[in-house]
Amino acid sequence: MKNKEKYAECVLTFACDESGFGVYEKTGEMERCMEMHCTECLFYGKKETCHTSRRKWLESEYIEKPxxxxxxxxxxxxxxxxxxxxxxxxxxxxxxxxxxxxxxxxxxxxxxxxxxxxxxxxxxxxxxxxxxxxxxxxxxxxxxxxxxxxxx
Incomplete structure (x- = not known):
């Protein structure tokens, strides 16, 4: 299962709100970009843009947090x-x-x-x-x- 399948409902909500989303690096929870600090986001500090990082994350395999x-x-x-x-x-x-x-x-x-x-x-x-x-x-x-x- 890919992240886009696991988090489909959340992604749809963010898309309907016309807001980008981030993923808290420590917890793996999704949040609207406007609600979180960039340095807490999994997509922060990557070589590519947040948009590109977000897309790659959505296409990657979902990994259950231990x-x-x-x-x-x-x-x-x-x-x-x-x-x-x-x-x-x-x-x-x-x-x-x-x-x-x-x-x-x-x-x-x-x-x-x-x-x-x-x-x-x-x-x-x-x-x-x-x-x-x-x-x-x-x-x-x-x-x-x-x-x-x-x-x-």
Whole structure:
């Protein structure tokens, strides 16, 4: 599904009002250009015009914004301040790291003098953390996600 299909109703409303729209970079929510500050917009500071950026965005694939459950979010609060990354290995296991790990054939490995720490004994989901990820998730980025009661 493309963004133009996902947001068709909003786009139609803005078109009927004869107003341009922007997308808040942090939340992904749409708003009339007149109602938001340019620096908050996803289309601000691009090489092309807002109009061109908006058109490209409408034609691009819709990407569901990840959310985090209350349970997973609470777990992150219990982690020590030195724990910075979380990954999922090919077999589905979750691991946390102090220093940034890199991907090997079937797992992630940190080059630091630490050993990885498995989370297999905790009942955690973190569905946004996938083996297919090119980079490990920063714990701080996960803490910024919208909190929901449960994953759907």
């Amino acid at each position: 959310v985090i459950s209350k349970r997973d979010r609470a777990f992150l609060e219990y982690l020590g301040t030195g724990i910075n990354y979380i990954t999922r290995d090919m077999d589905g296991g979750l691991f946390i790291y102090i220093s940034k790990p890199h991907k090997l054939i079937d797992c992630w490995e940190s080059s630091g003098c630490e050993s990885d720490k498995s989370l297999k004994f905790f009942k955690l989901d973190f569905p946004m953390v996938k083996w297919s990820d090119d980079e490990p998730w920063l714990i701080e980025d996960l803490k910024q996600l919208e909190v929901v009661d449960n994953y759907e």
